[in-house]
Amino acid sequence: MNTARPPKNKRPEPVTLKERLDALRNLPAFFKLVWQTSPWMTLVNSLLRIMRSATPLGLLYVGKLIIDQVIKISHNHDLGTHYLWQLVAAEFALALISDGLTRAITLMDSLLGDLFSNHTSVKIMAHAATLDLDQFEDAEFYDKLERARQQTVGRTILLSQVMSQVQDLITMGFLAVGLMAFNPWLIVLLLIAIIPAFLGESHFNDQSYALTRGQTPERRELDYIRYLGASDETAKEVKIFDLSGFIIERFKLLSNKFYWDNRRLSIQRSLWGTFFAMLGSIGYYAAYVFIIIKAVEGSVSIGELAFLAGSFRQLRALLEGILTRFTAVSQGAIYLRDFFEFFEIQPKITLSAKPLPFPKTIQQGFTFEDVGFRYINSERWANRHLSFTLHPGEKLALVGENGAGKTTLVKLLSRLYDPTEGRILLEGIDLKEYDLADLRLNVGIIFQDYLRYQMSFAQNIAVGNINQKENRPLIVNSAKQSLADILAAKLPGQYDQQLGKRFADGVELSGGEWQKVALARAYMRDAQLLILDEPTSALDARAEYNVFERFAELTKGKSAVLISHRFSTVRMADRILVLEKGELVEIGSHEELLIKGGRYAELFDLQAMGYR
Numbered sequence: 001m002n003t004a005r006p007p008k009n010k011r012p013e014p015v016t017l018k019e020r021l022d023a024l025r026n027l028p029a030f031f032k033l034v035w036q037t038s039p040w041m042t043l044v045n046s047l048l049r050i051m052r053s054a055t056p057l058g059l060l061y062v063g064k065l066i067i068d069q070v071i072k073i074s075h076n077h078d079l080g081t082h083y084l085w086q087l088v089a090a091e092f093a094l095a096l097i098s099d100g101l102t103r104a105i106t107l108m109d110s111l112l113g114d115l116f117s118n119h120t121s122v123k124i125m126a127h128a129a130t131l132d133l134d135q136f137e138d139a140e141f142y143d144k145l146e147r148a149r150q151q152t153v154g155r156t157i158l159l160s161q162v163m164s165q166v167q168d169l170i171t172m173g174f175l176a177v178g179l180m181a182f183n184p185w186l187i188v189l190l191l192i193a194i195i196p197a198f199l200g201e202s203h204f205n206d207q208s209y210a211l212t213r214g215q216t217p218e219r220r221e222l223d224y225i226r227y228l229g230a231s232d233e234t235a236k237e238v239k240i241f242d243l244s245g246f247i248i249e250r251f252k253l254l255s256n257k258f259y260w261d262n263r264r265l266s267i268q269r270s271l272w273g274t275f276f277a278m279l280g281s282i283g284y285y286a287a288y289v290f291i292i293i294k295a296v297e298g299s300v301s302i303g304e305l306a307f308l309a310g311s312f313r314q315l316r317a318l319l320e321g322i323l324t325r326f327t328a329v330s331q332g333a334i335y336l337r338d339f340f341e342f343f344e345i346q347p348k349i350t351l352s353a354k355p356l357p358f359p360k361t362i363q364q365g366f367t368f369e370d371v372g373f374r375y376i377n378s379e380r381w382a383n384r385h386l387s388f389t390l391h392p393g394e395k396l397a398l399v400g401e402n403g404a405g406k407t408t409l410v411k412l413l414s415r416l417y418d419p420t421e422g423r424i425l426l427e428g429i430d431l432k433e434y435d436l437a438d439l440r441l442n443v444g445i446i447f448q449d450y451l452r453y454q455m456s457f458a459q460n461i462a463v464g465n466i467n468q469k470e471n472r473p474l475i476v477n478s479a480k481q482s483l484a485d486i487l488a489a490k491l492p493g494q495y496d497q498q499l500g501k502r503f504a505d506g507v508e509l510s511g512g513e514w515q516k517v518a519l520a521r522a523y524m525r526d527a528q529l530l531i532l533d534e535p536t537s538a539l540d541a542r543a544e545y546n547v548f549e550r551f552a553e554l555t556k557g558k559s560a561v562l563i564s565h566r567f568s569t570v571r572m573a574d575r576i577l578v579l580e581k582g583e584l585v586e587i588g589s590h591e592e593l594l595i596k597g598g599r600y601a602e603l604f605d606l607q608a609m610g611y612r
Ligand SMILES: Nc1ncnc2c1ncn2[C@@H]1O[C@H](COP(=O)(O)OP(=O)(O)OP(=O)(O)O)[C@@H](O)[C@H]1O
Pocket: 001, 002, 003, 004, 137, 375, 376, 378, 382, 400, 401, 402, 403, 404, 405, 406, 407, 408, 409
């Protein structure tokens, strides 16, 4: 069995301003997703933000009225203070409302963010489930999946960023109207002070995106190393082989590299940021001096001075925020592109437009017609020129050395992959014409690298036919058939016993015991073809004998394919197919092949010799 290839090191991709503007086109789709997450929360959030954007102007304006009124009263003590206190009360109320709105918005953002994260995680899992096995074995695909997964959390920030952006734009609109009424040039001054900061920020965001994107394969490796270094599944080997030093060294090397790459960028960013902030301050003070001169000349009141200076200060902060956030938003939108790209990946195993139901009883069997298969990105053929028929009710054993292509053959039979060349027919019709779900339901496979679910004993069997997870009699019956029932009886929690050590009160099983549990999965469905890929390799000789005796009895009339390296098992099959370098070299019954004296006889003798 092979696993995915090691990740390829990709160079960081440059990201241009144009690309980032293009990426903004992902925002409508993003908002559609947000809306789907919770329409009413999205609506309430938007309304609250619109209300909140009017409060700064209101506060500044009431502030101006208060100052002017105080000055008036100080010049003329006959004026009462009633109006003044009314103004103060109004400002107080506005401040309270503004504060309340901010808190409500933060709350909404966090709730909506959590829901959004859940919603998208589910979508990613659902989409991943539709994809083909070989897509999972491709490093580039994995990088995409990884980036999409990161988006589920990262994008909740984008959500509040975009919302805040709109809110600040509206606030700015309000403030700008006031400032422009006084002197439009102030706005120009403001822009001059801000634009360099914006361009600088945008440049550094591009760099940081390119860096993060380029680091995806290494980050995956870092995650993997973290898992190797601290996980229940790896602890045993790590100890025995004393790997912790090796693992820690590799972790240090990678994480140090990240640190230095990021550090360089962060320092540059901070130096330039300081410079641009200074430019902003110069702009602000130039405007301030201008307004003060006007106030000294008497062309604006002291209240207006406070109002304008306040507006200008707030506008500057807002504009700076908007521009900085623009880069963050467009940045987020680029990451979104990765997210949506993941959803664009389509499975290559296509479904027939008019799928045929799986036959009730197989009459002619499965026929391989010159079938060949090559794994993605692989030069070598894992299977080649395979032509044979698996007859109805036949028990076929696959024999061959490691890497001969046995597992690949059964993966083709269950359409985990489609042949690269040739065809597989069922009842004379291409397997691709059949309904895939129906096919999978009728072809039961237990792989040699079956999963040990950290779940209950019953659930570990129920995964064989998850629709029947509540069907306890069926589960118990399946356990009986694979001889796992004796095991259940010995466990403290019996069928509800938590297995594995990951969770509290879990009981660990031996390799052979796990295998019996996994084997029970095969009996959970009434499959017409059963495939067992080295299902008994961990069983002791007596257990294996019993299992197979039962297997033959229970699958009477059904087709079965067995992969085994034990000839005691193999000889029970009706026919044996010998594979070498992916090709069929012999096929026949145990006796026929022995008489023939070919490859099978040779392998059989080799094993028999070991027992003598
Ligand atoms: N996912 C994969 N991606 C690329 N190559 C693979 C993959 N799985 C298997 N291979 C290659 O295909 C060939 C056949 O592998 P396969 O797993 O079918 O052999 P096998 O006969 O089942 O071996 P074993 O007895 O060791 O289980 C091997 O050379 C292997 O390296």
